[in-house]
Amino acid sequence: MTGLNATHDPAHRSWVSSANAPGGDFPLQNLPFAIFRRAGSGESFRGGVAIGDQVLDLGALHALAPFAGLAAEALAACAAPALNAFMAQGHEAASALRAALSAALRTGSTLEPGLRGLLVPQAAAEYQVPADVGDFTDFYSSIHHATAVGRLFRPDNPLLPNYKWVPIAYHGRASSVRVSGEDFVRPRGQVMPAGAERPELAATRRLDYELEVGVFVGRANAPGENVPLAQAEGHVFGLCLLNDWSARDLQAWEYQPLGPFLAKNFATTVSPWVVSLEALAPFRAPWVRPAGEPPPLAYLDDATARAAGAIDIQLEAWLASARMRASGVPAQRLSHSTFRDSWWTVAQMLTHHTVNGCNLKAGDLFGTGTQSGPQPSEAGSLLELTAGGRQPLTLASGETRTFLEDGDRVTLRGWCERAGCVRIGFGEAVATVLPAAPP
Amino acid sequence: MTGLNATHDPAHRSWVSSANAPGGDFPLQNLPFAIFRRAGSGESFRGGVAIGDQVLDLGALHALAPFAGLAAEALAACAAPALNAFMAQGHEAASALRAALSAALRTGSTLEPGLRGLLVPQAAAEYQVPADVGDFTDFYSSIHHATAVGRLFRPDNPLLPNYKWVPIAYHGRASSVRVSGEDFVRPRGQVMPAGAERPELAATRRLDYELEVGVFVGRANAPGENVPLAQAEGHVFGLCLLNDWSARDLQAWEYQPLGPFLAKNFATTVSPWVVSLEALAPFRAPWVRPAGEPPPLAYLDDATARAAGAIDIQLEAWLASARMRASGVPAQRLSHSTFRDSWWTVAQMLTHHTVNGCNLKAGDLFGTGTQSGPQPSEAGSLLELTAGGRQPLTLASGETRTFLEDGDRVTLRGWCERAGCVRIGFGEAVATVLPAAPP
Numbered sequence: 001m002t003g004l005n006a007t008h009d010p011a012h013r014s015w016v017s018s019a020n021a022p023g024g025d026f027p028l029q030n031l032p033f034a035i036f037r038r039a040g041s042g043e044s045f046r047g048g049v050a051i052g053d054q055v056l057d058l059g060a061l062h063a064l065a066p067f068a069g070l071a072a073e074a075l076a077a078c079a080a081p082a083l084n085a086f087m088a089q090g091h092e093a094a095s096a097l098r099a100a101l102s103a104a105l106r107t108g109s110t111l112e113p114g115l116r117g118l119l120v121p122q123a124a125a126e127y128q129v130p131a132d133v134g135d136f137t138d139f140y141s142s143i144h145h146a147t148a149v150g151r152l153f154r155p156d157n158p159l160l161p162n163y164k165w166v167p168i169a170y171h172g173r174a175s176s177v178r179v180s181g182e183d184f185v186r187p188r189g190q191v192m193p194a195g196a197e198r199p200e201l202a203a204t205r206r207l208d209y210e211l212e213v214g215v216f217v218g219r220a221n222a223p224g225e226n227v228p229l230a231q232a233e234g235h236v237f238g239l240c241l242l243n244d245w246s247a248r249d250l251q252a253w254e255y256q257p258l259g260p261f262l263a264k265n266f267a268t269t270v271s272p273w274v275v276s277l278e279a280l281a282p283f284r285a286p287w288v289r290p291a292g293e294p295p296p297l298a299y300l301d302d303a304t305a306r307a308a309g310a311i312d313i314q315l316e317a318w319l320a321s322a323r324m325r326a327s328g329v330p331a332q333r334l335s336h337s338t339f340r341d342s343w344w345t346v347a348q349m350l351t352h353h354t355v356n357g358c359n360l361k362a363g364d365l366f367g368t369g370t371q372s373g374p375q376p377s378e379a380g381s382l383l384e385l386t387a388g389g390r391q392p393l394t395l396a397s398g399e400t401r402t403f404l405e406d407g408d409r410v411t412l413r414g415w416c417e418r419a420g421c422v423r424i425g426f427g428e429a430v431a432t433v434l435p436a437a438p439p
Numbered sequence: 440m441t442g443l444n445a446t447h448d449p450a451h452r453s454w455v456s457s458a459n460a461p462g463g464d465f466p467l468q469n470l471p472f473a474i475f476r477r478a479g480s481g482e483s484f485r486g487g488v489a490i491g492d493q494v495l496d497l498g499a500l501h502a503l504a505p506f507a508g509l510a511a512e513a514l515a516a517c518a519a520p521a522l523n524a525f526m527a528q529g530h531e532a533a534s535a536l537r538a539a540l541s542a543a544l545r546t547g548s549t550l551e552p553g554l555r556g557l558l559v560p561q562a563a564a565e566y567q568v569p570a571d572v573g574d575f576t577d578f579y580s581s582i583h584h585a586t587a588v589g590r591l592f593r594p595d596n597p598l599l600p601n602y603k604w605v606p607i608a609y610h611g612r613a614s615s616v617r618v619s620g621e622d623f624v625r626p627r628g629q630v631m632p633a634g635a636e637r638p639e640l641a642a643t644r645r646l647d648y649e650l651e652v653g654v655f656v657g658r659a660n661a662p663g664e665n666v667p668l669a670q671a672e673g674h675v676f677g678l679c680l681l682n683d684w685s686a687r688d689l690q691a692w693e694y695q696p697l698g699p700f701l702a703k704n705f706a707t708t709v710s711p712w713v714v715s716l717e718a719l720a721p722f723r724a725p726w727v728r729p730a731g732e733p734p735p736l737a738y739l740d741d742a743t744a745r746a747a748g749a750i751d752i753q754l755e756a757w758l759a760s761a762r763m764r765a766s767g768v769p770a771q772r773l774s775h776s777t778f779r780d781s782w783w784t785v786a787q788m789l790t791h792h793t794v795n796g797c798n799l800k801a802g803d804l805f806g807t808g809t810q811s812g813p814q815p816s817e818a819g820s821l822l823e824l825t826a827g828g829r830q831p832l833t834l835a836s837g838e839t840r841t842f843l844e845d846g847d848r849v850t851l852r853g854w855c856e857r858a859g860c861v862r863i864g865f866g867e868a869v870a871t872v873l874p875a876a877p878p
Contacts, residue, residue, distance in 0.1 A: 134573075135613050140697060153696070160695050165638050166629055170697035171610035171704065174574050175798050176662060185663040187795035190605055190736065199604050201738055201794070223615060223706070224624040224876065250795070256599050257592070258579060258609035259698020262795040265610065267662070297629065299640055355640070356626035356689070356701040357876070359614050437663065437796070 007031070007102040008282055010422045014105045015112045016119065018052030025415065025425025026050040028105055031098050032238070032273035033083060039126040047078030047086065050273055050427070051105050054119040061118055066111055071100035082132045083274070087237040088362030090219040094237065095278055127181070127272035130240070131216060131363030133174040136268065137353060138244060138367040140168040143343040145372035145380060152388040153252065164294060167344045167352040172244070173265035177365060180429045184267040186406060186436040189250035203436035204247035206389060207404040211317045211335050211380035211412055214242035214270050215346055215366035224357040229302050232347035233277060235360065239313070241271040241412040241429040242367045248383055248403065268367070271412070271429040279424055283416035284308035287345050299355060300348045309345035314338055315371050315414045317380065322407025324397045331411060332396050335380045337373040406435045446470070446541040447721055449861045453544045454551045455558065457491030464854065464864025465489040467544055470537050471677070471712035472522060478565040486517030486525065489712055489866070490544050493558040500557055505543065505550055509535035521571045522713070526676040527801030529658040533676065534717055566620070566711035569679070570655055570802030572613040575707065576792060577683055577806040579607040582782040584811035584819060591827040592691065603733060606783045606791040611683070612704035616804060619868045623706040625845060625875040628689035642875035643686035645828060646843040650756045650774050650819035650851055653681035653709050654785055654805040663796040668741050671786035672716060674799065678752070680710040680851040680868040681806045687822055687842070707806070710851070710868040718863055722855035723747035726784050738794060739787045748784035753777055754810050754853045756819065761846025763836045770850060771835050774819045776812040845874045
């Protein structure tokens with residue numbers, strides 16, 4: 001667990017004035033990392049850190065050699081076109097760089113004149129997936145989501161007997177992880193119409209979003225080495241937003257017995273900004289099992305987890321249809337939940353993932369699974385919000401939705417706030433559904 | 440479909456005399472590719488091609504610049520420490536290089552004097568996984584395996600309704616794909632003992648092998664681009680052997696509803712040698728659906744597939760326990776099946792994988808799923824051979840086995856033979872089970 005330090009001090013302000021605006025995602029206390037370049041420039045991609053509405057160019061900063069020691073080593077790694085090497089250095093390096101950046105961007109820093117020219121407006125930047133994702137693992141950590149979805153697929157048996165014991169997960173597709181802003185084509189696949197004798201190939205009619213947190217692995221573990229719970233967070237670099245787009249009709253037909261495949265692997269959208277675990281330290285919360293629920297097995301249980309294993313991240317999904325955008329109707333919030341309600345913590349997920357000796361590499365990505373809360377209004381997917389497509393939602397434009405239509409744009413947002421702390425945000429993960437390609 | 444050419448001519452012999460020995464895996468007509476170096480040398484890994492009991496060093500060959508045009512471009516890509524760039528070049532480049540190598544290694548080649556010094560005995564080589572595997576997908580293409588396993592997990596419902604229509608697959612773990620010869624530790628994980636009220640963490644007691652063919656993707660497809668069946672083989676580089684080690688007790692407890700995870704992702708073993716699709720051309724066979732079975736959906740069906748979509752590869756799994764090796768008892772063959780019995784062809788797998796626009800990258804790996812034949816003796820896993828552990832096998836040493844014990848060494852072999860053709864082989868994929876780490 002990362003402790004509080006000067007980078008969290010709410011009294012500190014930045015000479016980048018937009019970073020001091022209340023309610024912004026990227027104050028001096030956040031300093032999330034991304035891979036970026038000036039949009040349309042053809043420049044090399046390199047690391048950047050968000051400050052207010054700007055990106056500080058870490059590639060250019062590295063060329064100035066402003067830091068020494070571990071912070072300089074970390075900065076050098078951030079000049080690369082992917083954050084894997086930086087993530088691999090572990091928390092000490094990230095913390096040293098964060099401290100150095102915090103001081104450099106603080107009001108009164110002597111570095112201000114040299115750094116002003118290294119700022120790129122976020123509005124003028126384009127991004128890549130922050131790391132070369134070696135493996136993408138998607139968990140299923142919201143018991144509220146698992147119960148609601150289980151009820152639709154197995155009305156008689158919504159929550160399977162293993163759920164409360166096993167941090168359920170499956171391997172997803174790394175090649176189709178995309179950064180916010182990259183749209184995707186509605187996928188086709190086999191579906192089995194109700195009452196039909198044979199399946200058909202069709203564009204999905206039940207396209208959904210899933211409101212998830214993404215987790216980037218930092219320090220690797222060797223093959224055969226399991227990571228104990230007390231050390232698990234030492235292998236986590238930071239968190240982002242993740243939309244695990246899902247084709248529910250493909251999923252229903254294909255998922256037995258080996259799980260989702262084409263229903264999920266056409267696209268997964270992540271936010272460009274990775275918020276370090278250190279930046280999230282002020283927003284830790286107790287991880288609580290409701291009364292009467294069994295404690296987890298010993299390898300997934302310790303006092304530290306119980307004291308502060310959870311992270312209180314507010315999560316939202318917003319929809320703007322093509323018609324809404326054309327007619328100036330603002331986007332509409334469909335989902336709002338908190339990651340604090342997760343049945344499993346990030347550390348438990350990582351420890352479980354490695355208990356069999358599975359090796360994780362820096363830049364590997366986890367999804368937490370759809371984060372739904374205990375209330376029906378806190379559902380993190382359309383599947384839940386529309387009761388499997390049986391109860392359409394009415395949008396502000398007068399349109400109705402069971403599942404996503406072509407032209408729909410979904411935006412995920414996330415942030416942390418707490419009395420006495422400066423609010424920090426995750427930016428957004430957005431993509432628009434494009435019409436299916438002709439067969 | 441790749442046609443026959445001079446590289447397949449059975450009359451051709453090599454000046455590497457071991458390549459002309461009858462029954463060998465690596466005659467002049469094969470020329471499979473690997474990534475290798477001299478064992479213990481600390482040299483850089485680079486590409487090599489097998490000829491008899493030797494490896495021709497393609498990194499050193501590239502330095503001699505013996506070829507021109509496409510073959511030279513392909514050879515340059517083979518000097519890298521992974522075959523991804525070579526695989527990405529597509530069939531034309533691989534075919535050009537294969538033709539140039541075939542001529543260079545043929546008896547009477549003027550290149551013989553220069554090439555003699557570039558041979559490394561296979562006995563003195565060590566290997567890496569042939570490509571940096573971006574994503575590993577495991578199919579489930581043997582209906583005999585699916586039926587037998589389904590009977591154990593779901594006696595009332597062995598073959599699910601989607602099986603005959605959908606090339607079922609799930610995403611596996613890329614980070615734990617290992618090359619033949621890398622041993623692995625028996626994994627631990629959650630298991631639910633029969634009749635228990637809560638699961639326990641234990642080393643797996645039901646460790647199994649799975650006899651599979653591996654498929655390396657060559658040319659990539661773009662996100663959103665589906666690959667029609669007629670073009671699918673143009674995206675396949677070649678085939679290898681693959682052992683999808685499985686912990687059946689972990690699998691039984693974790694696999695619902697999202698499929699296998701820790702039961703499979705601790706280790707997957709591939710053979711070092713990748714046999715190109717071109718080398719397999721003489722061993723194509725009709726792909727036949729048994730009478731009375733439904734034809735596949737149109738996107739998975741064409742005349743070419745029906746004429747020669749299958750590949751007749753003989754597959755074997757051999758077991759040598761620690762006691763057998765210590766006492767000189769030879770390894771014992773447990774499984775023997777043929778890939779020709781697969782319900783789906785490689786092209787159908789690739790087309791299905793991309794029908795939703797999922798992008799494949801050069802060096803991505805498929806497993807075909809355990810290849811079991813219609814006879815019980817043709818089962819490709821211990822789960823099937825021992826009826827879920829209820830009918831132990833007796834080994835030549837007098838030991839019995841339901842599942843794998845510590846010290847057991849499993850070797851997969853594969854080869855193609857046909858009247859009028861030179862037999863070609865896949866080498867082997869071997870690994871030994873090491874005891875579980877202390878908790």
